[in-house]
Amino acid sequence: MFDKSRLNTLPDSPGVYLMKGSDDTVLYVGKAKNLKKRVRSYFSAAGESRWHIRFLVARVANVEVIVTDTEKEALILENTLIKKYRPRYNLDLRDDKTYFSLRIDTAEEFPRITIIRKVLRDGARYFGPYSSASSAREALQQLYKLFPLRHYPLETCRKRRRPCLFFQMKQCSAPCHGRITIEEYQELVQGAVLFLEGRNRALMKIYRQRMAEAAGNERFEEAARFRDLIRAIEVTVEKQKMVTAEGDADVLGMHREGNTISLALLFIRGGRLVGSRSYILAWELEDEEAVSSFLNDYYSREVFIPDQVLLPLPIADGAALEELLSERRGKRLAITHPLRGTKADLVRLAGKNAETALREKRQRDEGSETILAELMERLHLRKPPRRIECYDISNIQGSYPVGSRVSFLDGKADKKSYRHYRIKTVSGADDFAMMQEVLSRRFRDGPAQDAYPDLIIVDGGPGQLNILTTVLNELKVEGIDAASLAKSRVEQDMTAEELTRSAERVFLPGRKNPVVLRQNSAPLLLLAQIRDEAHRFAITYHKKLRGKDTIQSALDAIPGIGPKRRRELLRHFGSMRGIRAASREELAAMPSVPPALAEAIWTALHEKDKGGTP
Structure with a gap:
């Protein structure tokens, strides 16, 4: 438990506070204009009565503070520490992609x-x-x-x-x-x-x-x-509708249900609504802190910063955020909470978008739960397969062999858990041995490396499934269901007027006959989607390795081209296509390429061309 007597020793200056658990794990990072006043508010009688604060405070064993000179410095430091520790109770914008x-x-x-x-x-x-x-x-x-x-x-x-x-x-x-x-x-x-x-x-x-x-x-x-x-x-x-006076603005809307908060950004450019973006986040503290943390995190990325940001509620550190974002933008930015007029209508519209996004997510989640429950029943699994992994192998007659692992969580791709495997121990076109190597490397380090899935799927029939179950048994991996998904085949019927295809089949351990799921049913479509994604991921990596090797081989075959010159050529011309498009004079203009070598490079790369010199 946290020793509340420490609250009296906290400074009255601006800064950042780190709330830590008994194992010294950082639970929450916050910033404050007055550290003593802000931290004490969590442990006051009023603070303890707020349900969304009690979960955090009950776990706090220690509070560490870092004093800063200004609120702006506290905002910058807070953002840095959140990205470093990824605390459980802070906002986590998992979607790192930019538009x-x-x-x-x-x-x-x-x-x-x-x-x-x-x-x-x-x-x-x-x-x-x-x-x-x-x-x-x-x-x-x-x-x-x-x-x-x-x-x-x-x-x-x-x-x-x-x-x-x-x-x-x-x-x-x-x-x-x-x-x-x-x-x-x-x-x-x-x-x-x-x-x-x-x-x-x-x-x-x-x-x-x-x-x-x-x-x-x-x-x-x-x-x-x-x-x-x-x-x-x-x-x-003529079809574009002006929604406000000319100018650029981002409009933030918010909707909350329990400890889930939905934030929606509307992008106003040149006075017109051009797009939107939504975030669904777990959040158990005050709404004001959520808005402030979101703005600091979102605009710390390489995104467009507009003339103004319209908010659904006022925030205490609005002036400090204005100063910080204006500095990042290089021009003045205004953060406002409009109460009436067109801007207030836009904020309400953003709020409706946030509510709609959360409702649609709940509907998708309910649909995923139904699909996973049906999958558990049809495949006789021990529990609903919330996390599913799928493995595939890609090679051309044993050359450039690679394996892939894709992971789906609650029916959606979890791309941060995707993995590539470069085959190291198998020579020749032996897909079974390659699959065994990939699965052995996946599970030999135990669950400490990566959390175990509920269900593993391999692309193929009983042979691939046997490899999977053998590896799991040898490594004493328990609690994971296994299956293989075999693609549909063309039925061999010479008397038929039209070609027909068999159904996709799911093979299970210890069962001779496959499970045939109803065609176009949601469970089968999910399994096929996961299988196809594993295949795509493997093929992409295979092509990448093959392309790199082709580039290196084409240059390395030229006498006088070593690793250093190859890197210089690729860096100067951007790609193999750029080198091939270069003239003899452009090649010879590089300081490290003498005229004789430039001639040799050009000749080697154009020896199969039927046309003349450019």
Whole structure:
């Protein structure tokens, strides 16, 4: 138990406190403007009456504090310590992926728009976020139709003898071949930036003025081009609804049920709602702390930071967070809790999104529980298979052999538990021996390395299943159910008018006949999904190893190319494709490549080409 007499010795200054359990495990990390006042609130009579505090306080054996000079420093230190210790009672944004954004560096001679994940402070302009690469590409394709900016690096395009196909499609202005002046290209860049910012009224005003000016000077072709561009912009934006005044904002909504909290972010860009994102998190403390911790964690990543953040409730450290996020952004940011008007309506809309996301998750969880319960019944398992692992082997006649392990938790992929295995002890195309090696390596270290699953599936029939059960018995692994899933086969019936396929079959230990689950039933679809994911994961790794070896072999076969020169070539040209596309002069321009070696490299990489020199 925690000695409450220590509370009187805590400082009155800002800082960070770490609540630790009896085994010195960090349970919770928090920050405070006044450490003594904040920590004492947990152990007061009022604090103990709050149910979501009692769970934490009952486990606290010690409180360690770190004093800082300012609240902003406390926020930075809190975020650092949370990422270091991953405390049980802090918010854990398990979804570490960032959304896609569009990037344009207006300082370039002919700026190009690219799709990226990381938003860096490099002086470039960023627009987004987009929920997927496909949605970002769709936006980019629409943009190219309005503003034909270049698609590829200038160096790559200038190596061509003529403009690429995008120029013929009027989706590129071909600056690489001098088909547009720098001034005209910069006008396209200005229009693209205004369009991405959502400043369509300003953009249309500029183009109408230019159209009128061109028509007045009898440059009718130019006036017609601006007319068509204005019409295209009008068609593009007519379906977009302005939700607030022009500007960028992130709107946070919150919904809570017990110790589960749902947070939803709405992304407002250029005054329009462009997307959203939801987080479902376990949280047992106050809502204010949840919002503050979420903002600090989310915006510490390489994400776009908008002009303002709208919150569903006021937070005590709002001023410190404003200062910190403004510093990260490089410009002023405002954090507000609107009570009325359009902004308050947006916060309520975000709250509805958070509530909907939590309701949908509960429905999915209930559906998963039903599927797992049915799976347990049909396969006669000892318990519902909450965690399922599946293994597969990939090789080409024994070359580049690899194994894969995928893990599903409650019917959903748990990708942090995926593993690759490079086969070390088997030569030749012996899938059974490879499977035995992979399974032995998985279970030889015991559950301390990785928690054991409830069910293991191997891709194949009784032979693969026998390998699995043999390994489990030899290593004395108990409490795990085993099964193999055999793919459907084409039925051999020469008299039939159409080809038919057999059902997918599940083989169980000690049972001769397979279990045939109803086709397209939820349990069978889940097993097939897990099996196919293991196969995909193995194939991807196999292709990666084979590709690396192909690259190294192609270069290593050239006399005078060693590991050092190979790395330098790949680093300079970016890839094997880049080296192959380089001319003799470009190869010889590298300090470590003499002209004779450049000639040998070019000849070796083009000896199978039927065409001449470029």
